[in-house]
Amino acid sequence: MILVTGANGRPGSAVVREFARHGHPVRALVRDPAKVGDLANLPGVEVVHGDMLRPETLQPALAGVRRALMISGAGPQLLETQCTFVDAAHRAGVEHLVKFSGKDSIEGFDPERFRSTRSHEQILRYLVASGLPWTVLRPSQFMEVYFEEVPDLVGTGELRLPLGDTTLAPIAIEDIAKIAYAVLTTDGHEYTTYSMTGPESLTMADVADRLSDAVGRPIRYRSVTSAEKQQDWLKAGYPPPRAAAFAQLFEERSRLGHSTVDLGAHRQFGVEPTPFLEFARRNAAIFRGESTYSVTPV
Numbered sequence: 001m002i003l004v005t006g007a008n009g010r011p012g013s014a015v016v017r018e019f020a021r022h023g024h025p026v027r028a029l030v031r032d033p034a035k036v037g038d039l040a041n042l043p044g045v046e047v048v049h050g051d052m053l054r055p056e057t058l059q060p061a062l063a064g065v066r067r068a069l070m071i072s073g074a075g076p077q078l079l080e081t082q083c084t085f086v087d088a089a090h091r092a093g094v095e096h097l098v099k100f101s102g103k104d105s106i107e108g109f110d111p112e113r114f115r116s117t118r119s120h121e122q123i124l125r126y127l128v129a130s131g132l133p134w135t136v137l138r139p140s141q142f143m144e145v146y147f148e149e150v151p152d153l154v155g156t157g158e159l160r161l162p163l164g165d166t167t168l169a170p171i172a173i174e175d176i177a178k179i180a181y182a183v184l185t186t187d188g189h190e191y192t193t194y195s196m197t198g199p200e201s202l203t204m205a206d207v208a209d210r211l212s213d214a215v216g217r218p219i220r221y222r223s224v225t226s227a228e229k230q231q232d233w234l235k236a237g238y239p240p241p242r243a244a245a246f247a248q249l250f251e252e253r254s255r256l257g258h259s260t261v262d263l264g265a266h267r268q269f270g271v272e273p274t275p276f277l278e279f280a281r282r283n284a285a286i287f288r289g290e291s292t293y294s295v296t297p298v
């Protein structure tokens with residue numbers, strides 16, 4: 001059996017859907033049964049409940065699992081959550097653990113300068129030291145993070161980010177899910193890292209142009225300071241530690257400035273890279289504010 005954790009979240013639910021699309025059985029670990037949505041009705045999907053921070057709850061999830069994809073959110077508990085899960089998986093006899101991590105597309109990005117990338121590096125060292133055969137998936141920024149800008153796009157027609165002329169190479173979660181499915185369902189990926197980005201290195205002005213095309217009205221990019229954006233995030237209700245962590249991330253990105261595209265994993269697994277314009281057009285109703293993004297669409 002293959003287990004996917006974080007199955008109520010953005011990448012986890014997309015991976016589970018990819019299994020269902022292929023008719024391949026998969027077990028989906030969710031922490032909150034109330035949020036399962038349509039996941040439980042997908043063909044071949046077995047939903048189990050458990051908390052990765054409470055190993056005593058994981059027995060039903062881990063029983064008979066040969067390979068697992070470990071995903072949890074980027075919040076302050078990332079390190080503890082995933083190290084606890086590594087131990088539980090090892091004890092339960094999992095033979096191969098695929099870690100969902102990240103890699104910024106910015107050339108020279110220092111993972112130590114952002115809380116969640118720093119935690120991912122620590123978790124990877126812990127996983128390697130555990131002796132469990134591992135694989136790492138390292139996607140760049142998700143295209144879906146631009147949904148968080150919808151209130152500004154709708155309210156002011158502006159994309160406000162503290163990035164100057166910095167380029168990013170965001171990737172559609174759908175692409176990551178296809179690559180993850182291939183890695184989880186074929187052999188020979190142990191001790192391998194798969195980095196991946198979207199197909200274009202884009203300034204935020206490029207992103208705004210593509211959003212304008214998709215929504216059918218002008219969206220302008222306004223480069224703001226990191227402090228201004230931090231205020232925006234706080235006003236939008238981000239908890240202060242999250243707003244501060246994001247400010248760190250954007251400062252590191254704008255300090256360095258240039259992203260490279262890495263489509264090696266797309267090519268290896270035959271996945272067609274999704275361009276930002278296609279992603280934006282497909283999600284035009286969300287970017288217009290006419291519908292909301294949901295990881296559990298009905």
Ligand SMILES: NC(=O)c1ccc[n+]([C@@H]2O[C@H](COP(=O)([O-])OP(=O)(O)OC[C@H]3O[C@@H](n4cnc5c(N)ncnc54)[C@H](OP(=O)(O)O)[C@@H]3O)[C@@H](O)[C@H]2O)c1
Binds near residue numbers: 011029032081142145
């Ligand atoms: N955002 C990006 O652009 C980006 C890029 C590359 C990599 N990443 C990485 O991608 C990962 C996913 O990030 P995300 O923001 O997309 O996450 P997300 O949508 O919040 O998904 C994370 C999922 O993990 C679950 N989870 C957290 N703690 C758990 C626990 N103790 N037990 C069981 N389940 C637990 C959450 O459950 P609940 O639904 O119950 O909260 C949630 O469903 C992160 O590790 C992040 O660093 C993100």
